[in-house]
Amino acid sequence: MNIWAYIIRRLLYVIPVLLGVCLIIFVLFNMVSPDPTLIMLGKHASLSQMEDLRRELGLDRSWFLQYLDVVKSAFTFEFGRSWSTKQEIIEMIKAGAIPSLTLSVPAFVLSTVISIAISLFVAFFRGTFIDKSVVFLCVTMMSISSLAYILFGQWFFAFKLGWFEISGYEFGFPDFVPYVILPVIIWVMLGLGPDVRFYRTIILDEIYQDYVRTARAKGLGEKVIMFKHVLKNAMIPIITYVIIQIPFLILGALLLESFFSIPGLGGITLNAINSSDFPVVKAMTILISVAYILFSVLTDVLYTLVDPRVRLK
Amino acid sequence: MMINDAPKKSKSLWQHAFSELTRDKMAMTCLSIVVIYAVIAVLSALGFVGGDWAKEIGPSYAAPSTEFIFGLDIFGRSVFDKMIKGTEVAMSIGLVTAIISMIIGVALGATAGYFGGKIDEFIVWFYTTFTSIPYIMLLVAITFILGKGLIAIYLALGLTSWVNLCRLIRGEVIRHKDREYVHAAAAIGGGDFRKLFKHILPNVLHIVIINFSLQFQTAIKSEVILSFLGLGVQGRPSWGTMIDDAKLELARGVWWQLAAATLAMWIVVLALNILGDALRDALDPKLKGK
Numbered sequence: 119m120n121i122w123a124y125i126i127r128r129l130l131y132v133i134p135v136l137l138g139v140c141l142i143i144f145v146l147f148n149m150v151s152p153d154p155t156l157i158m159l160g161k162h163a164s165l166s167q168m169e170d171l172r173r174e175l176g177l178d179r180s181w182f183l184q185y186l187d188v189v190k191s192a193f194t195f196e197f198g199r200s201w202s203t204k205q206e207i208i209e210m211i212k213a214g215a216i217p218s219l220t221l222s223v224p225a226f227v228l229s230t231v232i233s234i235a236i237s238l239f240v241a242f243f244r245g246t247f248i249d250k251s252v253v254f255l256c257v258t259m260m261s262i263s264s265l266a267y268i269l270f271g272q273w274f275f276a277f278k279l280g281w282f283e284i285s286g287y288e289f290g291f292p293d294f295v296p297y298v299i300l301p302v303i304i305w306v307m308l309g310l311g312p313d314v315r316f317y318r319t320i321i322l323d324e325i326y327q328d329y330v331r332t333a334r335a336k337g338l339g340e341k342v343i344m345f346k347h348v349l350k351n352a353m354i355p356i357i358t359y360v361i362i363q364i365p366f367l368i369l370g371a372l373l374l375e376s377f378f379s380i381p382g383l384g385g386i387t388l389n390a391i392n393s394s395d396f397p398v399v400k401a402m403t404i405l406i407s408v409a410y411i412l413f414s415v416l417t418d419v420l421y422t423l424v425d426p427r428v429r430l431k
Numbered sequence: 432m433m434i435n436d437a438p439k440k441s442k443s444l445w446q447h448a449f450s451e452l453t454r455d456k457m458a459m460t461c462l463s464i465v466v467i468y469a470v471i472a473v474l475s476a477l478g479f480v481g482g483d484w485a486k487e488i489g490p491s492y493a494a495p496s497t498e499f500i501f502g503l504d505i506f507g508r509s510v511f512d513k514m515i516k517g518t519e520v521a522m523s524i525g526l527v528t529a530i531i532s533m534i535i536g537v538a539l540g541a542t543a544g545y546f547g548g549k550i551d552e553f554i555v556w557f558y559t560t561f562t563s564i565p566y567i568m569l570l571v572a573i574t575f576i577l578g579k580g581l582i583a584i585y586l587a588l589g590l591t592s593w594v595n596l597c598r599l600i601r602g603e604v605i606r607h608k609d610r611e612y613v614h615a616a617a618a619i620g621g622g623d624f625r626k627l628f629k630h631i632l633p634n635v636l637h638i639v640i641i642n643f644s645l646q647f648q649t650a651i652k653s654e655v656i657l658s659f660l661g662l663g664v665q666g667r668p669s670w671g672t673m674i675d676d677a678k679l680e681l682a683r684g685v686w687w688q689l690a691a692a693t694l695a696m697w698i699v700v701l702a703l704n705i706l707g708d709a710l711r712d713a714l715d716p717k718l719k720g721k
Contacts, residue, residue: 138560146572257708261648261701263655265674266693273681372567373659377678391571391660403568410563
């Protein structure tokens with residue numbers, strides 16, 4: 119099959135998946151979730167009040183029309199207004215995107231670079247004491263609750279030692295920098311365990327391949343093999359893994375943003391969850407799902423373009 | 432025992448894995464840790480330990496001392512007792528969640544892989560759709576619907592964590608279903624049900640076991656996040672609520688509740704992690720001899 123046919127087919131598959139995502143969101147939030155008018159008006163609301171509100175929110179229309187609304191919002195990004203703040207949701211998202219990205223982009227880049235560097239290092243010393251202790255350290259770090267990292271980090275480094283801002287945020291470069299340093303460090307720490315382990319496995323998978331033995335047999339040095347051959351081939355799964363994480367950067371780090379009072383999308387989502395603000399929760403869910411679907415197409419296509427060994431089905 | 436009785440016979444995969452595991456001191460230590468936690472959880476459920484967690488035994492926020500080993504919380508309750516009682520919640524969440532996700536994952540994965548065609552397409556579509564939605568949002572949505580409490584947590588975590596297993600099982604079943612032994616089973620009159628459960632599934636069981644231990648510890652960690660989101664266990668101590676309480680306590684210098692819950696959780700999650708790795712090394716035929 120030729121590559122373009124594959125790409126088109128892969129793109130067409132976006133449609134049923136997107137409709138499915140909308141269906142799940144619709145079922146969860148419109149059909150089976152508790153009556154939102156009850157949450158908004160409290161238990162003592164009269165029936166007519168509830169009726170009015172239902173009409174105002176468009177909840178009195180048929181399920182099919184409500185489902186169409188969800189689908190429409192996935193394409194137009196018109197999510198309506200928040201129930202609690204009455205703001206346009208798309209405006210809230212635009213305002214929250216910048217603080218989120220100032221945290222998530224540097225954190226993501228740093229943690230990826232550091233993890234790959236460490237995993238190359240340990241793969242070089244595979245099977246030795248260094249390798250084993252790093253792997254053990256990774257598992258140890260992974261086993262601690264992420265909340266504990268955040269709580270301890272904030273308390274010890276910001277509150278106790280006063281090295282960083284405890285919380286808050288300022289817009290504009292470089293004003294935001296002092297506020298994101300500690301969250302970025304904690305993010306990197308959180309990612310180190312699973313990432314190093316993952317990248318190490320990928321690199322080791324390559325190291326045991328025949329072409330590496332060939333390279334060694336023709337007398338190449340370990341360093342050349344490592345960087346020129348192994349890393350080059352390992353790059354394919356690594357890039358896939360990196361790209362597929364990007365959509366989740368939108369959300370920033372839900373927990374980190376909330377603890378450090380960064381007014382990003384994670385914080386907005388969390389507030390919406392706490393106040394049962396369904397339109398905002400739905401909007402964020404749709405946004406990330408759409409991004410995820412598109413990025414997974416991107417990785418699939420890249421994969422087939424870069425790696426000729428991948429057979430198209 | 433069986434191994435010693437029949438030294439001439441070549442070992443089956445399971446015997447081989449068993450002897451490999453028992454020789455692995457690290458894995459055995461981890462297994463004993465998990466067993467100890469399980470025993471504590473059962474004893475706590477039966478009321479033998481940690482039953483006094485709700486009793487006020489001293490001043491609010493008393494620091495750890497020889498009298499109160501992990502200090503006291505805001506209401507003067509023993510943090511140690513809460514930690515013990517929390518074991519029950521954590522272990523039950525791990526177990527029930529892992530069972531739920533195992534049942535869904537194996538059922539859907541095996542069905543998709545074995546029957547193929549339209550059924551397969553539908554199940555693949557379903558889990559592709561499902562994984563496109565961020566995990567935390569699904570979790571939140573399900574707890575919105577089910578309300579708060581332990582049952583809601585079991586279901587929310589179980590219903591959101593089956594995709595990985597489903598995908599793996601589907602792939603393995605596809606690999607196995609056209610093997611000779613399955614055709615042989617069909618030739619002697621085995622139906623779909625028999626072929627799938629009696630012949631194919633035992634061959635993919637190792638994936639289920641490895642995934643089970645992984646799922647167990649992920650669920651324990653997720654409970655903390657749910658507690659932070661205000662969707663956690665109500666009316667009884669859990670490690671998640673203890674850690675979550677620390678966000679107000681740390682500024683006053685009260686670190687012991689965070690420390691106790693984090694320590695308790697860390698040990699069992701670490702043990703499960705290492706055990707999971709050891710299981711994979713012992714059971715995954717692809718890794719044999721590496």
